[in-house]
Amino acid sequence: MRELKSDRQHKITFTLDGRQVSGDAEPHLLLSDFLREKLGVTSVHVGCEHGVCGTCTVHIDGKAVRACLTFAVQVGNRRVDTVESLSNNEGELNDLQSAFRKHHALQCGFCTPGILMSVEHYLRHNSDPTESDVRDMLSGHLCRCTGYVGMVRAIMETAAKRKSGI
Amino acid sequence: MSAKNTVGSYVGQAIERQEDAALLGGQALFSDDLPIAAGTLHAAILRSPHAHAEIVSIDTIAAKALPSVAAVLIGSDIQQYSDPFITVLKRPIDEWSLAVDRVRFVGEAVAVVIAEDRYKAEDALDLINVIYKPLPAVINPKEAAKENAPILYPEAGSNVLSERHFKYGDPDGAFAKSKHKVSIEIDYPRNSQTPLEGYVVVASYNKFDDAYEVNANFQGPYTVHPVMSRALRVPGSRFRMQTPAHSGGGFGVKQAIFPYVVLMCLAARHVGRPVKWVEDRLEHLTAATAAPNRIIQAEAAVQEDGRVTAFRFVQLDDYGAHLRPPMPGPLYRQHGLMTGAYDVPNLAITNRLVLTNKTPSGMVRGFGGPQIYFAIERLMHRIAIELGMDPLDVIRRNLVASDSFPYRAAGGALLDSGDYQKAIDLGVNDGGLDELKRRREKARAEGKYYGIGYAAIVEPGQSNIGYLSTIVPFKERQKAGHKGGSVSHATIHVDPMGVVSVTADCIPQGQGQATVLSQIVADQLGLKPEDIKVSLEHDTQKDPWSLATGNYSSRFSSATAVAAHLAAKKVREKLIAVAGQALNVTTDDIELTGGKIVDSKNPENFLKFHRVAGLTHWEPGKLPTGMAAGLSETASWAPPELDPPTEGDQINTSLTYGFLFDYCGVEIDPHTAEIRIDKYVTTHDSGKLLNPLIANGQIYGAFAWGVGCALLEEFAYGEDGSFLTGTFADYLCPTSVEIPEPQILHMETPTPFTPLGAKGIGEGNCMSTPVCIANAVCDAIGAENVNLPIYPAKLLPFIDREETAPPQDIALSQRQQTPDGGRAIVGEGNIFAPTDPETVWQTLLDPRHLAAIIPGCQNLEVVGENAYRADVNIAVGPIGGMFRAEISLSDLDPPKSVTLSGSLAGPLGSSAGSGKVRLTQEENGTRIDYTYSVEVSGKVAAIGGRMLDGASQVLINQFFKRLIVRLGGEPIEKPTLWARFLRLLGFNR
Ligand code: FES
Numbered sequence A: 001m002r003e004l005k006s007d008r009q010h011k012i013t014f015t016l017d018g019r020q021v022s023g024d025a026e027p028h029l030l031l032s033d034f035l036r037e038k039l040g041v042t043s044v045h046v047g048c049e050h051g052v053c054g055t056c057t058v059h060i061d062g063k064a065v066r067a068c069l070t071f072a073v074q075v076g077n078r079r080v081d082t083v084e085s086l087s088n089n090e091g092e093l094n095d096l097q098s099a100f101r102k103h104h105a106l107q108c109g110f111c112t113p114g115i116l117m118s119v120e121h122y123l124r125h126n127s128d129p130t131e132s133d134v135r136d137m138l139s140g141h142l143c144r145c146t147g148y149v150g151m152v153r154a155i156m157e158t159a160a161k162r163k164s165g166i
Numbered sequence B: 001m002s003a004k005n006t007v008g009s010y011v012g013q014a015i016e017r018q019e020d021a022a023l024l025g026g027q028a029l030f031s032d033d034l035p036i037a038a039g040t041l042h043a044a045i046l047r048s049p050h051a052h053a054e055i056v057s058i059d060t061i062a063a064k065a066l067p068s069v070a071a072v073l074i075g076s077d078i079q080q081y082s083d084p085f086i087t088v089l090k091r092p093i094d095e096w097s098l099a100v101d102r103v104r105f106v107g108e109a110v111a112v113v114i115a116e117d118r119y120k121a122e123d124a125l126d127l128i129n130v131i132y133k134p135l136p137a138v139i140n141p142k143e144a145a146k147e148n149a150p151i152l153y154p155e156a157g158s159n160v161l162s163e164r165h166f167k168y169g170d171p172d173g174a175f176a177k178s179k180h181k182v183s184i185e186i187d188y189p190r191n192s193q194t195p196l197e198g199y200v201v202v203a204s205y206n207k208f209d210d211a212y213e214v215n216a217n218f219q220g221p222y223t224v225h226p227v228m229s230r231a232l233r234v235p236g237s238r239f240r241m242q243t244p245a246h247s248g249g250g251f252g253v254k255q256a257i258f259p260y261v262v263l264m265c266l267a268a269r270h271v272g273r274p275v276k277w278v279e280d281r282l283e284h285l286t287a288a289t290a291a292p293n294r295i296i297q298a299e300a301a302v303q304e305d306g307r308v309t310a311f312r313f314v315q316l317d318d319y320g321a322h323l324r325p326p327m328p329g330p331l332y333r334q335h336g337l338m339t340g341a342y343d344v345p346n347l348a349i350t351n352r353l354v355l356t357n358k359t360p361s362g363m364v365r366g367f368g369g370p371q372i373y374f375a376i377e378r379l380m381h382r383i384a385i386e387l388g389m390d391p392l393d394v395i396r397r398n399l400v401a402s403d404s405f406p407y408r409a410a411g412g413a414l415l416d417s418g419d420y421q422k423a424i425d426l427g428v429n430d431g432g433l434d435e436l437k438r439r440r441e442k443a444r445a446e447g448k449y450y451g452i453g454y455a456a457i458v459e460p461g462q463s464n465i466g467y468l469s470t471i472v473p474f475k476e477r478q479k480a481g482h483k484g485g486s487v488s489h490a491t492i493h494v495d496p497m498g499v500v501s502v503t504a505d506c507i508p509q510g511q512g513q514a515t516v517l518s519q520i521v522a523d524q525l526g527l528k529p530e531d532i533k534v535s536l537e538h539d540t541q542k543d544p545w546s547l548a549t550g551n552y553s554s555r556f557s558s559a560t561a562v563a564a565h566l567a568a569k570k571v572r573e574k575l576i577a578v579a580g581q582a583l584n585v586t587t588d589d590i591e592l593t594g595g596k597i598v599d600s601k602n603p604e605n606f607l608k609f610h611r612v613a614g615l616t617h618w619e620p621g622k623l624p625t626g627m628a629a630g631l632s633e634t635a636s637w638a639p640p641e642l643d644p645p646t647e648g649d650q651i652n653t654s655l656t657y658g659f660l661f662d663y664c665g666v667e668i669d670p671h672t673a674e675i676r677i678d679k680y681v682t683t684h685d686s687g688k689l690l691n692p693l694i695a696n697g698q699i700y701g702a703f704a705w706g707v708g709c710a711l712l713e714e715f716a717y718g719e720d721g722s723f724l725t726g727t728f729a730d731y732l733c734p735t736s737v738e739i740p741e742p743q744i745l746h747m748e749t750p751t752p753f754t755p756l757g758a759k760g761i762g763e764g765n766c767m768s769t770p771v772c773i774a775n776a777v778c779d780a781i782g783a784e785n786v787n788l789p790i791y792p793a794k795l796l797p798f799i800d801r802e803e804t805a806p807p808q809d810i811a812l813s814q815r816q817q818t819p820d821g822g823r824a825i826v827g828e829g830n831i832f833a834p835t836d837p838e839t840v841w842q843t844l845l846d847p848r849h850l851a852a853i854i855p856g857c858q859n860l861e862v863v864g865e866n867a868y869r870a871d872v873n874i875a876v877g878p879i880g881g882m883f884r885a886e887i888s889l890s891d892l893d894p895p896k897s898v899t900l901s902g903s904l905a906g907p908l909g910s911s912a913g914s915g916k917v918r919l920t921q922e923e924n925g926t927r928i929d930y931t932y933s934v935e936v937s938g939k940v941a942a943i944g945g946r947m948l949d950g951a952s953q954v955l956i957n958q959f960f961k962r963l964i965v966r967l968g969g970e971p972i973e974k975p976t977l978w979a980r981f982l983r984l985l986g987f988n989r
C-alpha cells in the first residue's frame, strides 16, 4: 500500500468517463470535492456530505459508490464513471434517461445524476426486479421533489425493455 | 406531435420537459457549478453553540494570523456598513447578518472567516475564541408567551410581538345559540422540505459605484430585495441580484438565504474581492429556516344536523428567534380563508405571534396552510365523532354550495369557482371509497387497527401582496398607505431570423416552468414548443421585476403564465398586423399555424413566420403606421380581484382557489405500531391543467412531503434549546419505501379570473395530506387527537400489546429530563484501583495528575481552590475539536467521596455536567463508584444526538481508566455487548 503524507499533494491518475485524467489531492480531499473542484465535473452533486442522500453517487470500477464518503486518493488507477458517461457526444440520452424524462422522474434534477448511477449499477445485476425491489433499491437515495413515482415507473419500464432486448 | 396541431392546443398536453435533457445528462449548471472570477475567496461561518447567551468577547487574532485567511468579521464590524433588516412589525427587534452582543438560537451566525478556500476557512473557525455568558432559553411557545419567560429582546418587553382579535359575522351569538360546541387543540411541529441543494451566494462589491452584485439561489419574493438593499445602505439599483436557471429545489426555503446574501456582500466589500459561500447540510438543517410551529385552539358551534355555524381559532405562531421578512406571513396567508371549504358565516380569530430560542421561521411550502387545515379538518373529524355522524357527511353538509361562486368567505377570500360536491362524488366513486370501507371492516374483524381519514381543503394560489398588512389595524394601514395586488412580468423577443425567446419573473426551483411557458407561447404564435427558447435566469438589472416576483404561493400558473400569455398575444397581434399588410388581407382573416402566417380564406397566400418577424427588423420603415420597430413585447399582469384589506379586516388573500378532497386507509401494526398507508386517493380541481404531466408531478411531490410531515419530519430541540436533528440521519426524510403512490383524480373548473383558467396546484397536498393521515390514524386507534409527526412510540399507549423488556446489556446509560427540563445523559460505573483510598484521593486532587488523567488535556491551569481550567482536545468517533474545560471539585469528604462538576465549550458545542465519585476500601485496593449526568448542546448535539450517550460514556470511562493506569494498575474491562457495539461505531479508544 502506498504511504500518504497528510499535508502533501498526491498525484492521482485514473480513468474518468473513459478518458485518462490526473490531478493532485491531499489525502483528506473527498472524491466529490476533487471531481467538482479540481476536475470541473459539476454533474457530481453533493446534498449532505454524510452519506445519506445519495446525490454524489458515481461508479468506481463499475460499482455505485458515494463520492462524499470516498477519498480522492482511493481512485488512483481505477475507473470512475459519472452520469456524463450515460449519454453520447451527440446529446442522445440513454434508455434509462429517456424513461426518466418520459415519466417525469425529476423536477429540480439535483438528485438525478446520483440516482441514475445507482439504478444503472442495480439493473446490471437485477434484470427482472419487482416494484418493491426497485423501491427498496431507491430507498438509498433522497429526492425531495418527486415522491419517487415517476422514477419507479421509469426504472420498471427500462428493466422490462432491457430484458426483452428492445 | 404532428404538424396538424393547430394554434391553441399545446396548453393542456402532457408534454415532456425542455429542462430535462441537460439535467439528466449532467450538463445543467446549479449555483455552485457556475464559473467564478479568479481570485474569489471563500467564506465559512462560526455559529452559536448556545440557544441564548450574551457574547462577552470574541478573539479573532489567531484566526486572522493564518496566512490563508483574508479577514474575519464579527457583529461590530458589519454594523459599520449595514443596518438591521427592516421587519414587518415596527418593534425593537433588530437583527443584523451577524449576531450583535447576543445570540438567540443554536446556529446563529457569530463570525465569518474569508479565506483562500473553504477547507482553510473552516480550519480558521476553530481558532476563534468566543466567550459566552449563557442565558436561560425558552423553546416552548406557550412558555415563551408567559409573563415571566426569558425574553429574547428585552427592549420589546415581551416575546409576544403581536396579538390581534378578529370577528366576522356574529360568532359569539352563534356559539351562544349552538346546540353543540366541539373543540380541539393542535400543536403543529416545526419542519421544512429541506431542498437537497443548500444555499449558495457569490457576492462582489464595486467600490467606485458603491454597488453590490450577487448571484445566489434566492427564490423570491422580491419584497425581500429592498430589505437587502436597505440593510446594505444602497438603493435597489446598486444591489444587483442574479439568479440561476437551475436550482436544486426551493419549496420556499430559499427565500431565507437573504441574511447570508447581505453578509457575503459585506464580506466582499471588506476584502475587496468576490466572496463565495456554500451552505453545508448541518448548517442548513440547523440554521436555514423552518415552517413556524403553531398551537391552535379550534372550536366549532354545531347544530344538531352537523351544520357548523361558527368557528373560533386562537392561534399562537412561533417564529423562532427573529422576525425575518416576509414573516409572519404564514399566520396571515390563509386569513381570508380560515373557514376552508366550508360555508361558515361566523368567525372569530385571535392571532398571537411569539418568539422563542429556535431557528427563525421562514417560507416553507404550504405556508400556513398545513397548520390551519390540521386544525379545521381534525375539528370536522371530531364533530363527526361527537355527534355520532360519518365524517364525510359532516364535510358534505358544510361545503360551499356549487351555485354560490364566486363566494365571499367570512374572512374575505373570494372563492372564484368550483363544484365541491361533484369533486367529492368523483373521489368517492373513482377512488373506490366503498371498497376501502369494506377493507376496514374486514381488517377490524380480524382484530387489526385500521382507519380511514378524510380532508377537504381549498388550495390558495397567487398571494395578495397586501395580506400581511392585516396584521396592523385599519387606522395604521390608512396612515401607511393601503397595500394589495400582485404584479407579474414576462417578455418575448423575436429576433431577425424569427427565433422566439422568452424571459419571465418566476425564478424556477425545478417545477418545469420553461416547458409550460413554451407551450403557452407556441400556442399564440403557431409554433411548436421546441421552437421557443425560454431562459429563466433572472437579473434585477435587466429583467422586469416587481415585489411579487419569485417562486412562491403557487403563483406561476395564475401569474407569470398569464403574463407570458399576454405578451405572446401582443407579439401575435403585431405579427398579424404586419402580415395583413404584406399579404394584403384584413387582419381578421389571418391565422398563425404550423410556422406560417396564413390568409385563412386562401391558404395558398401565406408567409413563413420568420419572414414576417424579419420584416419588423429589416424594414422598420414599412411597418403599419404607429407600430414600434423590432419584435419585443413585455406584458405585466395584475389581477383586479386582489384588493387591500377592508376596514372590517376582510382580505382576499389569494387570487385562485382550487379544491382538494383526500381520503386514505391506514393500518397500524399491533406489535410495533408502525403505520402503513394502505391506500391514498387525492382528488383535485385546480382549474385548467396547463401540462398534466407537470401538474401531477407537483401533486406527487407535495404528497410525499405531506407524508414526511405526517410520519417523520420534525426539527427537534432539547428544552434547553440544543438542536438535535442536524443530519439526514436525524431529520428523517421519507424514501421510496415510505411513500406509496397516491391515486390522483382530476376535474377542471377553470378560474374565471385569468385568461388561462389555471389555479395553483403545488401546495394542496402539503396542507391536506398530514391531516388526512392523522384523521385515519385516530380512526384506527380511537385516539381523540394525535400530534405530528406520528411515529410509532406515540401510538403504543393506544395499542393493546404485551410489553417486552429492553435488552439489559444496553441499559447502561440513558437520556433523561433534567429537573430544569434540559436533556441530559446519565450513567454510572465502577472500577477497581490496586491502591488504598488515600492514594486515589491524592491523585484526584493533584492538578499534575489530573492533567494526565483527563483525556486530551493540554495546559491545565489552577484558577482557584480545587478549580481548574484546561484546553481539552476531544476526539470521539467522527467528532473532534478543541474545547475549553472548567472543572471544580466540591463536597469533599476525604478520602471517601467528592463531586466533580465541569463545563466544556468549543466550536462544536458546549456541555455541562457533574458526577459523584465514591471510594470504598476493599481487600487489595479501592473500589471507585461513579455516577454522572451530562448535558450537551451545539453542533455535537445536532449531529450526533444518538451518539452522545456512547461518546460521553467513553470519555468518562477513559478518565477512570487513565486514573487506574496512573495508580499503577491495569483497568479490568469486561467487554460487554455495549462495548462491542461502541467499538463497531468507532468509539474504540
Ligand atoms: S452527498 Fe454523498 S450521500 Fe449525500
Ligand code: FES
Pocket: A105, A106, A107, A108, A109, A110, A111, A112, A142, A143, A144, A145, A146, B196, B248, B249, B510
Ligand atoms: S428532483 Fe429535486 S431532489 Fe429529486
